[in-house]
Amino acid sequence: xxxxxxxxGVGPGDPELMTLKAVRIIKENDIIxxxxxxxxxxxxYKIAVQAVPELAEKTLLPIYMPMTHDKKIxxxxxxxxxxxxxxxxxxxxxxxFLTLGDPTxxxxxxxxxxxxxxxxxxxxxxxxxxxxxxxxxxxxxxxxEWNEQLHVLPAVHKxxxxxxxxxxxxxxxxxxxxxxxxxxxxESKRDVVMVENCGMENERIFYSIPEIPDNAGYYSLxxxxxxxxxx
Amino acid sequence: xxxxxxxxGVGPGDPELMTLKAVRIIKENDIIxxxxxxxxxxxxYKIAVQAVPELAEKTLLPIYMPMTHDKKIxxxxxxxxxxxxxxxxxxxxxxxFLTLGDPTxxxxxxxxxxxxxxxxxxxxxxxxxxxxxxxxxxxxxxxxEWNEQLHVLPAVHKxxxxxxxxxxxxxxxxxxxxxxxxxxxxESKRDVVMVENCGMENERIFYSIPEIPDNAGYYSLxxxxxxxxxx
Numbered sequence: 001x002x003x004x005x006x007x008x009g010v011g012p013g014d015p016e017l018m019t020l021k022a023v024r025i026i027k028e029n030d031i032i033x034x035x036x037x038x039x040x041x042x043x044x045y046k047i048a049v050q051a052v053p054e055l056a057e058k059t060l061l062p063i064y065m066p067m068t069h070d071k072k073i074x075x076x077x078x079x080x081x082x083x084x085x086x087x088x089x090x091x092x093x094x095x096x097f098l099t100l101g102d103p104t105x106x107x108x109x110x111x112x113x114x115x116x117x118x119x120x121x122x123x124x125x126x127x128x129x130x131x132x133x134x135x136x137x138x139x140x141x142x143x144x145e146w147n148e149q150l151h152v153l154p155a156v157h158k159x160x161x162x163x164x165x166x167x168x169x170x171x172x173x174x175x176x177x178x179x180x181x182x183x184x185x186x187e188s189k190r191d192v193v194m195v196e197n198c199g200m201e202n203e204r205i206f207y208s209i210p211e212i213p214d215n216a217g218y219y220s221l222x223x224x225x226x227x228x229x230x231x
Numbered sequence: 232x233x234x235x236x237x238x239x240g241v242g243p244g245d246p247e248l249m250t251l252k253a254v255r256i257i258k259e260n261d262i263i264x265x266x267x268x269x270x271x272x273x274x275x276y277k278i279a280v281q282a283v284p285e286l287a288e289k290t291l292l293p294i295y296m297p298m299t300h301d302k303k304i305x306x307x308x309x310x311x312x313x314x315x316x317x318x319x320x321x322x323x324x325x326x327x328f329l330t331l332g333d334p335t336x337x338x339x340x341x342x343x344x345x346x347x348x349x350x351x352x353x354x355x356x357x358x359x360x361x362x363x364x365x366x367x368x369x370x371x372x373x374x375x376e377w378n379e380q381l382h383v384l385p386a387v388h389k390x391x392x393x394x395x396x397x398x399x400x401x402x403x404x405x406x407x408x409x410x411x412x413x414x415x416x417x418e419s420k421r422d423v424v425m426v427e428n429c430g431m432e433n434e435r436i437f438y439s440i441p442e443i444p445d446n447a448g449y450y451s452l453x454x455x456x457x458x459x460x461x462x
């Protein structure tokens with residue numbers, strides 16, 4: 001019988017924010033796939049190994065997932081990653097893929113999952129703490145209450161919307177386009193907080209739009225709340 | 232020195248989806264507050280005690296949080312709950328409040344937190360797995376990929392919006408207004424899945440709008456994706 005490919009969320013950074021289930025599944029399996037060329041340098045590995053030290057002794061499978069907009073290069077690398085994983089599944093071994101945050105929210109795992117399923121293999125997901133929940137917890141503030149709406153926008157590709165819906169906006173991965181993001185935020189008249197590298201050693205917090213630097217890092221998360229919100 | 236009030240997410244139902252940090256903080260503290268009149272009957276308690284059996288031997292503090300739209304009754308009960316918690320904080324004891332899912336997403340804890348902070352006490356939050364992440368994982372599907380937006384709408388109060396933004400919609404707690412929700416979903420031409428009591432014994436899954444019963448339970452969660460989504 002073929003093995004199962006597990007996509008496991010390791011949470012946003014603090015190893016204590018891993019779930020009991022993530023820890024158990026990593027412990028129970030021997031083949032651990034990690035998105036990155038040099039496994040032990042990846043953020044996901046560095047988080048998980050603190051909670052499960054025996055991870056260091058397991059078979060570590062680097063899956064190269066380039067950050068590119070070139071569909072052809074992405075496709076080639078996902079295909080290569082899928083084949084590498086499937087070579088173990090075919091032997092009846094499970095493969096555990098570590099992914100930052102949660103595997104259903106902007107996870108590179110989704111691409112691999114589709115490929116591996118299309119090739120006839122079984123997959124399963126284990127939830128992780130999302131970066132937006134962790135950032136709100138870090139700021140000790142609710143994201144949404146009562147009948148408020150929550151809108152999560154990635155700034156990877158395009159960001160042409162004005163933030164005109166009711167409720168709270170979360171802007172993820174805005175780093176590269178911060179100048180544009182800041183002017184959209186200004187227009188929205190919202191209360192803004194930004195956390196860079198939440199929960200990590202190099203964490204920085206910015207409490208207003210002017211404070212936010214134009215060259216913020218990749219792991220920057222902005223929470224923009226309505227000013228009449230009770231918070 | 233006063234104690235700290237911790238708001239701790241116990242996740243959506245499966246005790247294995249509790250984080251290492253939630254488990255540690257419950258273990259380390261003796262006063263555990265739970266939203267409900269009969270502590271051991273509450274969902275949050277039933278989840279947590281499976282992961283931390285010694286919880287049963289701790290001081291369990293029932294905090295009655297009525298499900299009402301009457302602001303006066305709510306206010307009175309939150310004030311009463313805050314006072315009950317503060318009687319321990321004043322003794323230098325920490326109080327750990329258990330909350331379903333994540334404490335920053337539609338949590339009753341937010342009300343208590345504001346009261347207790349306004350009275351000069353310190354609070355802290357520990358993230359939990361949200362019901363929408365757990366439901367997507369249960370369905371083995373991504374919620375959002377690449378540049379997709381995520382919109383989370385609670386149907387507690389009003390639901391007058393058409394689902395006209397790009398990306399994925401999550402509708403939470405739609406149970407009572409399911410008839411209305413179903414017609415909004417029909418209009419949206421989206422692919423719909425609903426999970427009732429995700430991860431619990433009485434879980435039910437519905438794969439299309441006509442399948443969804445008009446009398447769905449409180450813990451019903453709908454994921455509505457764009458039809459041209461790659462999933």
